[in-house]
Amino acid sequence: DIDHIIITTGGSEAILFGFMSCLDGGDEVIIPEPFYANYNGFAVAAGVVVKPITSVIETSFALPPFEDFERAITSKTKAIVICNPNNPTGYLYSRQEMEVLKSIIIKHNLYLFADEAYREFCYEGTHFSAMQLQGVDDHVILMDTISKRYSACGGRIGALVTKNKNVLQTVLKFAQARLSPPSYAQILGEAAVDLPANYFEKTKAEYKLRRDTIVKRLNDIPGVFCPNPGGAFYAIAKLPIDDADIFCQWLLEDFSYNNRTIMLAPATGFYGTPGQGKNEVRLAYVLNAASINFAMDCLEKALEQYPGTTLYNAPNSTSVLEKTS
C-alpha cells in the first residue's frame, strides 16, 4: 500500500530515519555479524548502541540460534536489524529463520528492521520478506532502494516501508525537515518500475553465473572455503592467511600478476566483535565471469606468494608445497 511507504534519499536515509524514529539515545540494537558496516555510522548518528551476535562461516552465515539472541537481549534492547539477502555474506534467510525472528520480536516487543535492498537477487529458493510475517505489522520496518535493484546507486532513491502509523508519522517529520529526495532520480525511479518483466530474469541469470563461477573457483584454491551464497552479489571466503587487513593491503601495494591485482574487502570491518573475521574477506561479484576468472587466477597466485600464509601449517599444506616447489 502506497500509504505505508516514505521515499528516502537512498536506502541509507531509510535506515537512519528508521533508527531515529524508533529508537532513543542509548537504546541497543542486535545485529547478526558480519553486517553492513555502515549500520555502525547510522547507529552513531542516532546515538544507538550496536550489539553484534556472531553468525559463522561453517553454517554459511545462517541466522544465529534463538539462544544467542536471548543472551544478547537486555532491558535496553529495542530492535533487531537484518539484511536479507545479506551484505556481506550473501546469505538468504529462510522462511523458518524469519519465523524465529518473529517469535523473538513478539516475546521481547522489539522492532525488526529488515534491509531488503537485495531482495531481487535470490538464486536459491524464494525471498521471504519481513513484511510477509503475520501479526507483527507494528514491529516491522522495511528498508529498500533502487540502488541495487536497478543498478542505480547514484540515484539516491530508497524507501522506508511500515504498517506502523506512529512510526510513519515520525519518519515524515524527519523527511519534511530535510525537504525531498533528489527529484531527477525520483523520475528515474518511476521509469525503472516500468522496465520489462524479464529485466530481473536476465539480471539474475547473469549474477547466478558469476556466483557459480566465483564460488567454484574459490573452493578449488587450496586452503580456501566459501559457502554458496543464496542471494545478493557478495560472498565471504575464508583464506589461509594471518590477517585479512594486511593481506588486502599487500594485494594493492606489493602484489601483481600480469600487471593486475584484485581488491578485496577484509571481513574484519563487517564484524562488531573485535578479532572476528581476521582470515575472511568479502568479494563482490559485480564483474563478468571472464573478469572473475582472471581475478581468481590473481588470488590463487597471491595466496601462493603472500608472506603471511598459514597454509604450511594447515592440514592440506602438502598440495601447496608441491605446487610452489
Add this chain to the structure above:
Amino acid sequence: DIDHIIITTGGSEAILFGFMSCLDGGDEVIIPEPFYANYNGFAVAAGVVVKPITSVIETSFALPPFEDFERAITSKTKAIVICNPNNPTGYLYSRQEMEVLKSIIIKHNLYLFADEAYREFCYEGTHFSAMQLQGVDDHVILMDTISKRYSACGGRIGALVTKNKNVLQTVLKFAQARLSPPSYAQILGEAAVDLPANYFEKTKAEYKLRRDTIVKRLNDIPGVFCPNPGGAFYAIAKLPIDDADIFCQWLLEDFSYNNRTIMLAPATGFYGTPGQGKNEVRLAYVLNAASINFAMDCLEKALEQYPGTTLYNAPNSTSVLEKTS
C-alpha cells in the same frame, strides 16, 4: 580551496552534518529568531538544544545586540547559527554585525554556523561572508547549496565549507556512511557553475524588482509594516491581525478575491519563543511582479474583511473606516 569543501545532499544535510560533527547531545546553539524552522528538525536529530534570541521588526531584524548573546550563553553553549541573507526576514548582516559575531565566538570559544544559501541574492550593499572573517578559521562552518543559487532545490546538492580540518574529517565520516549526494545533480551542479557571468545580474535585477514591488505595496496597506529586506527573497510583514496562524488558514479556507487567494507563512513557526510573531507573516516573492501586485490586491481586500482585524483599535484606523464605509 577545494580541500575545505564537502558536497552534501542539499544544504539540509550540510546543516545536519555540521551539527552532528561539532556538537554533542545536550549542547546548546544560539539562533537569532525568527529563523529557518527546519533548524529545529536538524537540532532534534542531532540532540542539540536551540536557544533563540529575538531580533525585532522595528530594526528590520538586525542582529540582536552583543548583550543579548551574552545573556543567552551558558556553559553548554557551543555554537551560534546565522542565516545570511536571512530566511525568513531577508535581512542582510553588515560587515560590522559579522565582526560583532566574531568577537563573541572568540570570547566564548564557539562555532559559527553560517547558512549562506542566499548569498547571491543581495540588493543593498555587498555580502560579507563568515569565511571572510580573519582569525576564526577553526570556528566558522559555512553551509551553501545550489538550490537557491541556481533555482535547483530538487537537485539536492549542497556543501559544507570549513578550514577546520578536524571538523572536515568528522563530516567525511558521516558523508561516507551515507554514500554519496545524488549523482545526476552533481553533474547538473558542475554545469551550473559554467553559467554566463550575467546570469546572477539578470536574476538579481528581477528579484530586486519583485522586492521593491512587494515592499511598497505592503507598506501602502493601512496598518501594515514591512522593513526593506536587503537580500534573499523573503520579507516579514506585521499585519493588523489577532493571530497569524488563524489569518493564514482563513485566507485559504474562507476568503477569495476574483476566485483567488494568497498563501502566507505565519511567522510564529519561525520563532523559538512561544507567543512571538503572532501578528507577523512571511512572504516569499518568488512570483513575477504582476502576480505580486495581484497578490497584494488580495491581501488588501483580505485585511478589510478579516474578522480578527485589530485595525479598528489601531491609531491609523480612521483611514480604513473611511475605506470600508
